[in-house]
Amino acid sequence: MAGRDVHIPVMLDEAVEGLAVRENGRYLDGTFGRGGHATAILARLSAEGRLFLMDRDPTAIAVAETGLATDPRVSLRHDNFATMGEWSALHDGGLDGILLDLGVSSPQLDDASRGFSFMADAPLDMRMDTTRGISAADFLRDAEEAEIADVLWTFGEERFSRRIAKTIVERRATAPITRTGELVALVTSCGVRREPGKNPATRTFQALRIRVNEELSSVETALAAALELLNPGGRLSVISFHSLEDRMVKQFIRSHEGRVQGSRRAPPKEAPPARLKPVGKAIFASDAEVAANPRSRSAVLRVAEKLA
Numbered sequence: 001m002a003g004r005d006v007h008i009p010v011m012l013d014e015a016v017e018g019l020a021v022r023e024n025g026r027y028l029d030g031t032f033g034r035g036g037h038a039t040a041i042l043a044r045l046s047a048e049g050r051l052f053l054m055d056r057d058p059t060a061i062a063v064a065e066t067g068l069a070t071d072p073r074v075s076l077r078h079d080n081f082a083t084m085g086e087w088s089a090l091h092d093g094g095l096d097g098i099l100l101d102l103g104v105s106s107p108q109l110d111d112a113s114r115g116f117s118f119m120a121d122a123p124l125d126m127r128m129d130t131t132r133g134i135s136a137a138d139f140l141r142d143a144e145e146a147e148i149a150d151v152l153w154t155f156g157e158e159r160f161s162r163r164i165a166k167t168i169v170e171r172r173a174t175a176p177i178t179r180t181g182e183l184v185a186l187v188t189s190c191g192v193r194r195e196p197g198k199n200p201a202t203r204t205f206q207a208l209r210i211r212v213n214e215e216l217s218s219v220e221t222a223l224a225a226a227l228e229l230l231n232p233g234g235r236l237s238v239i240s241f242h243s244l245e246d247r248m249v250k251q252f253i254r255s256h257e258g259r260v261q262g263s264r265r266a267p268p269k270e271a272p273p274a275r276l277k278p279v280g281k282a283i284f285a286s287d288a289e290v291a292a293n294p295r296s297r298s299a300v301l302r303v304a305e306k307l308a
Contacts, residue, residue: 096229106295
């Protein structure tokens with residue numbers, strides 16, 4: 001099952017089970033991708049149920065338009081899931097479940113022309129939404145050395161961030177860095193060491209992708225909007241693929257559990273009202289799933305339920 005536009009949904013059963021789908025409920029898949037999770041949700045809905053789909057990738061939207069979006073129970077919107085709070089249709093009746101499958105999809109990685117992968121030489125783009133925003137090449141052309149280093153350290157946890165940033169700025173003074181192959185060669189030339197089997201540019205590519213697509217700020221905004229849109233008893237099911245995302249999701253759920261936040265040395269505080277409760281513990285892909293789909297190796301699923 002390799003090739004362009006093939007996407008194996010990660011933890012399909014677990015993520016959809018976490019939503020506890022009711023047949024006449026209202027659900028949002030904020031990351032349609034190629035529709036694996038959405039198809040499973042729709043199969044559980046009656047004629048009275050509603051499924052709302054979002055994706056920022058115009059290619060994913062095109063797939064939805066000729067597929068699931070032809071179902072009268074489905075509504076589609078081309079936008080970042082961070083804007084879910086601006087979709088008026090979601091406020092009319094609220095939502096009984098929201099699914100977010102974070103990160104980059106397999107079709108995006110496998111399409112070399114998108115510039116997400118260091119496995120093939122291609123234009124250095126990395127935008128999930130190719131209709132707006134700046135590309136990774138644009139960022140590397142215009143950003144100050146300190147900003148590049150900060151992005152690599154913060155979003156890629158790249159310990160060679162300053163060395164790489166310095167080399168990028170030196171290199172672009174001669175010629176712009178516009179292709180993935182050029183960036184891989186540049187990072188490799190910096191003497192970056194990775195675990196056996198890992199490309200030296202792995203963390204650099206992750207960091208640039210997160211920065212170009214504003215992924216972490218989008219997650220932060222989306223989580224806050226999801227809490228307001230969910231009806232009491234509604235479920236939030238989020239699949240993360242790296243520790244930065246998962247930490248945000250975990251801390252968001254914890255911050256709304258009604259726990260007292262503060263220091264033992266400070267005066268005692270009154271616990272805020274509880275608005276969310278975690279449903280079970282974090283779930284990881286099974287050994288069988290990882291064997292069938294290695295990209296699920298780093299996935300973490302967290303589910304929470306909105307309280308009355």
